[in-house]
Amino acid sequence: MSKLASERKVFRDLQSLEDANSRFWAAYQERIQAVEKIALERSLSRVLAEDVFSGIDVPGFDRAAMDGFAVTAANTFGADEQHPVKLKVVAEVEAGDSAGYAASAGEALEIATGAPMPKGTDAVVMVEYTKRNESEVLVYRPVSPGENVTGAGSDIMTGELLLRKSERITPREVGLLAAIGLSQVSVFRKPRVAIFSSGNELIKPGDSLKFAKIYDINGPAVSAAVAECGGEPEFLGILPDNYSAVKDSLDSALGDADIAISSGSTSSGPGDLFYRVVNDLGEPGVIVHGLTLKPGKPALLGIVRGKPIFGLPGYPTSALMIFHMLVAPIIRKLANAPEVTPVKVSAVSPMKFFKARGRRELLPVQLITQPHGGLIAYPMQSGSGAVSSFSMADGFADLPETQEYVDEGERMEIQLFGRELTPASLVVIGSHCVGIDIAFSMLKERDREFLGRTINVGSVGGFHAVKHGEADMAGVHLQDESSGEYNLPFLSTYGLKESAVLVRGYDREQGLIVKHGNPKKVREIRDLLREDVRFINRNKGSGTRLLIDRHLTMLASSLGTDLDSVSMKIHGYGYEVKSHSAVAAAVKNDRADVGFGIRTVAEVPGLDFIKLDDEKYDFLIGEDRMGKKPVQAFVNLLGSEEFSTALRTRAPGLTTNQQSGTILSQP
Amino acid sequence: MSKLASERKVFRDLQSLEDANSRFWAAYQERIQAVEKIALERSLSRVLAEDVFSGIDVPGFDRAAMDGFAVTAANTFGADEQHPVKLKVVAEVEAGDSAGYAASAGEALEIATGAPMPKGTDAVVMVEYTKRNESEVLVYRPVSPGENVTGAGSDIMTGELLLRKSERITPREVGLLAAIGLSQVSVFRKPRVAIFSSGNELIKPGDSLKFAKIYDINGPAVSAAVAECGGEPEFLGILPDNYSAVKDSLDSALGDADIAISSGSTSSGPGDLFYRVVNDLGEPGVIVHGLTLKPGKPALLGIVRGKPIFGLPGYPTSALMIFHMLVAPIIRKLANAPEVTPVKVSAVSPMKFFKARGRRELLPVQLITQPHGGLIAYPMQSGSGAVSSFSMADGFADLPETQEYVDEGERMEIQLFGRELTPASLVVIGSHCVGIDIAFSMLKERDREFLGRTINVGSVGGFHAVKHGEADMAGVHLQDESSGEYNLPFLSTYGLKESAVLVRGYDREQGLIVKHGNPKKVREIRDLLREDVRFINRNKGSGTRLLIDRHLTMLASSLGTDLDSVSMKIHGYGYEVKSHSAVAAAVKNDRADVGFGIRTVAEVPGLDFIKLDDEKYDFLIGEDRMGKKPVQAFVNLLGSEEFSTALRTRAPGLTTNQQSGTILSQP
Secondary structure, eight states, X not given: OOHHHHHHOOOOOOBOHHHHHHHHHHHOOOOOOOEEEEEGGGOTTOBBOSOEEOSSOBSSSOEESSSEEEEOXXXXXXXXSSSOEXXXXXXXXXXXXXXXXXXXXXEEEEEOTTOBOOBTOOEEEEGGGEEEETTEEEEOSOOOTTTTEEOTTSSBOTTOEEEOTTOBOOHHHHHHHHHTTOSEEEEEOOOEEEEEEEOTTEEOTTSOOOTTOEEOOHHHHHHHHHHHTTOEEEEEEEEOSOHHHHHHHHHHHHHHOSEEEEEOOSSSHHHHHHHHHHHHHSSEEEEEEOBSEETOTTOEEEEETTEEEEEEOSSHHHXXXXXXXXXXXXXXXXXXXXXXXXXXXXXXOSSOEEOOTTSEEEEEEEEEEOTTSOEEEEEOOSSSOOHHHHHHOOEEEEEOTTOOEEOTTOEEEEEESSSOOOOOSEEEEESOOHHHHHHHHHHHHHOTTOOEEEEEOHHHHHHHHHHTTOOSEXXXXXXXXXXXXXXXXXXXXXXXXXXXXXXXXXXXXEEEEEOTTOTTOOOSGGGGGSTTOOEEEEOTTSHHHHHHHHHHHHHHHHTTSOHHHHHXXXXXXXXXXXXXXXXXXXXXXTSOSEEEEEHHHHHTTTOEEEEEEEEEEEEXXXXXXXXXXXXXXXXXXXXXXXXXXXXXXXXXXXXXXXXXXXXXXOO | OOHHHHHHOOOOOOBOHHHHHHHHHHHOOOOOOOEEEEEGGGOTTOBBOSOEEOSSOBSSSOEESSSEEEEOXXXXXXXXXXXXXXXXXXXXXXXXXXXXXXXXXXXXXXXXTTOBOOBTOOEEEEGGGEEEETTEEEEOSOOOTTTTEEOTTSSBOTTOEEEOXXXXXXXXXXXXXXXXXXXXXXXXXXXXXXEEEEOTTEEOBTBOOOTTOEEOOHHHHHHHHHHHTTOEEEEEEEEOSOHHHHHHHHHHHHHHOSEEEEEOOSSSHHHHHHHHHHHHHSSEEEEEEOBSXXXXXXXXXXXXXXXXXXXXXXXXXXXXXXXXXIIHHHHHHHTTOOOOOOOEEEEEOSSOEEOOTTSEEEEEEEEEEOTTSOEEEEEOOSSSOOHHHHHHOOEEEEEOTTOOEEOTTOEEEEEESSSOOOOOSXXXXXXXXXXXXXHHHHHHHHOTTOOEEEEEOHHHXXXXXXXXXXXXXXXXXXXXXTTOOBSHHHHHHTTOTTTEEEEEEEEEEEEEEEOTTXXXXXXXXXXXXXXXXXXXXXXXXXXXXXXXXXHHHHHHHHTTSOHHHHHHHSBTTTOEESSHHHHHHHHHTTSOSEEEEEHHHHHTTTOEEEEEEEEEEEEEEEGGGTTSHHHHHHHHHHTSHHHHHHHHHHOTTEEOOTTTTOEEEOO
């Protein structure tokens, strides 16, 4: 058996999430969490480590609750409008005045709210019921003892319990601690969480990228997630897939840290390696290896020296979901933080899709707010390592083992990654184009409340999304094979003539993408037939593939043959990739000599471009969305000089035309 | 006119909250917010200051998407179970291996997921469809070019827009920035917010308390609230109520800070002073002085040197509500942070009460979760400076100007102070006793999920709260005047015989509270009649007042007279305070020589106590709550040895008895 094959051999007794959790708490000997004393001003969001009793009375003295005159209540008995009582005003007392005044019989003091009651007085007559005249005051209403006086200790009494252990400190608690004069507070020390990434292919962000390496995502992302749930993250670096390196690092980390988290690389070897290390470091070692949950197979849960150790999947979206479901609740408990209920929202699936059969699945989704207030949840591939899926998922659905598929229109509960969902003001679903990004950033500059969102499902998907009301608009570039016309004919095809508006967007230059300097001297489509030229194709069904095949059909016709015969001769015709970017990348990285795509993607990485077509990239808009302000703003922008300039400078190959921003069809 | 009276003279043109906001944005010249570059690991929760484009392809090379064998797809055409293709294995490639392998015709390389594709190969055959035999591999299925290969740049392409300006950075964004190799990120600098408290009576927490002074609550609490909404608070201290001191401090603060916030003291003078200072510092100066909103009268909004200045009310609850409604949204905008929707919950009022007439009112409430899931909102006095109301309010109702009162059972929308409400597991509403605090902290030690909550409304209020199902239980100590029996007779009085359970709590020693050493040599109730003894009474309707009057009635009877005649002779009989604590505080602070109350409050501040009665403090429990685990735990605790010991050591004057924890009455 090869070394690679032997590393793959992992025997696991997969556990459910619930069983994993029970096993953990059964094996974990909870120890008293360390406490630290910190300054009040740094205490926000921390968790109180002890009950807080007041050491003082609040207020600490009897004080006036109103502006007016401090009197002896008995002196005012019998006073009324006709028979005011006349008292001698002997002083004025302001809040904070510590002079220690006193009144004798027949005397009063003018007093401000909050000022200490002078000796010999026991009530305050509100200023409204008095008339001061030089050194005398007329009192028109009697008061009873204690009236308009806040007694010492009446708010908080010495010895009173004010705050309880394990409360989280918010601005209110800060105020309360201040009220009793505390400038320091005992809080639970945050659990120290040592974080590793493992994989020979990983390098640290900031370092320069080398062949065969990728930047480590999980290290920084898991560190941030740890901080978010109340832990103190310490990232200890990237470990090679090497037993002794992993063992040594984990061993030393367990000295200082309360918890250790490692996330695996994409190969299966390291998962097994981490398993061996955790088991070898001490009892009980590994408690759970693998969850009966997609994507939890590579997850690991262990305890060594009484400290929890977690192994997370290597794919970032998977790592984050397992972190949310398994790790975060445990960190919160160890931080003595109050329970946090995960925020869940209800959303509807826009399509039917099949889930992992016979396994509970956490499915990342992207959420779109509907105008009537509901939510649509677009599923994303959870099993893929794609960073783009990681960046676009708002949360995940938790689909039970017994479920086979999610139906179109089916309602799902979505657990959010964050604490809240910010609804987009403009949703564009369809074929993606950098022109939309540019428009969004211009609209954002003009209106800070603008929040645009794109979901890339291709032009056909865009027609469907507008039809079902999921999108405000779709970016589309479908060419009708027979007429050669763009987009307009498809309104009928998709039954949208009566419910959608088509607005002209801009021209996109399509053509051949070749290496810088065009070393193979490719000039035209015919060059694809050359023995020394390697082509990279687009996926079937994409608008660009249709264009490629149109060109090849014309070529075939001029050669007196058919598309099949021509394509057989092209090296790489069978090698399909799914985006303009992937075509450019293949050429740039010498996987091919030539591809077909838009100029924009060729210019950024410094490739050469041979223009063959101008295609129309237009916007399909639900008629009911035309009244939306952000939609209007977008359409207006399309026809503006600023947008034209922005495309020219920022997106070579995209050009507005006379029709940009005009309506091509409406019901 | 006296100095105090002249300070009171404030002429204002009160504005609604909405108008205040409009006036602000009309006058504020929004300037470009400063940007700073910070390390990725410190970027959580910050706001992106620029669009982020990828400078690299992700992945940067073609890589294997599966474990298996890297091959030239064309070599595998025609392979099936019967006719495997045999290839020579020339190397093994692991993830991260940068050696740069290549394959010639008829060759394959064993490859791990994530490893770079060797030159000359264009597909991966999954390991499941192969059989390796030393230096050869049999391939049982054909692959097409690109199969199981993730192309360079297929995930993220050089030049692609990844994140947009003004997005808040969560762990996902951290991961995404890491993915493209960034170790630093440009974020908006947090707005620097200078915070002052003003009032001659204020001193800083941590300093020693002096007569006439109280600790500053708003300084620390507002600082924390500023941090919570994305500002960088800098507390610059407590200002005296002095024009030039306030002017100089504000003037110098405006040099560095982006925003200044002052909160007023309880007297009306400083509000006017702050108004003059803001107007004198520059144009436009004060924009709004006073809101048509209770408690917004003292609020101030100004702009000086293009910087917003806020004046908040002095009462902490008021300051926090005005901060939430007026200041926080502006700070968030200046921080370029995404909009945050305030969290609102729906709750029912347990009683009828009148609101400020003809004025919109923000009414702080305490929220109680009902077993069936609904919420009850107990109103708190918003106009009072009570710290206790500050500490107990969960949020506030926004009651419109036109509303006159809130009816019992009326539904209100409550805006939370925080982002979420943690429901209590046990709610006790009634007469407060430190014995409950002790029980709660013991229950919390046993079960970290336990969260007890008390609302203090007196014994009678407790009977009502249990009757209406608002409370799980009530602490009660009502004595029947005729029989002298505690609590039990009142089950019938309040119609609870068929729906509530009465559980014996513990004995509380009631008696006379006198100064340390008993300088006036008070021995018995009769001493209250002495000329040289000043008494402090309890409020009518309290259980303790009933007890006092019973003692005085007996005294009167022994003297052959009646209660009225006796009480006329007692100095201070008319001076009523509302709690045991207030009685103890009055004696401690020499406002009286003697009061009547429980031993517990006498001992903590070092007063002397002369025991006269043992009263029964019991627990009334809704029968439908008896099944709740925390209720059971509480009842069990009452009869336990540990609780008995805890009372003995921590609460002098509270004593369990043989019956503690037993049921006295049940339906």
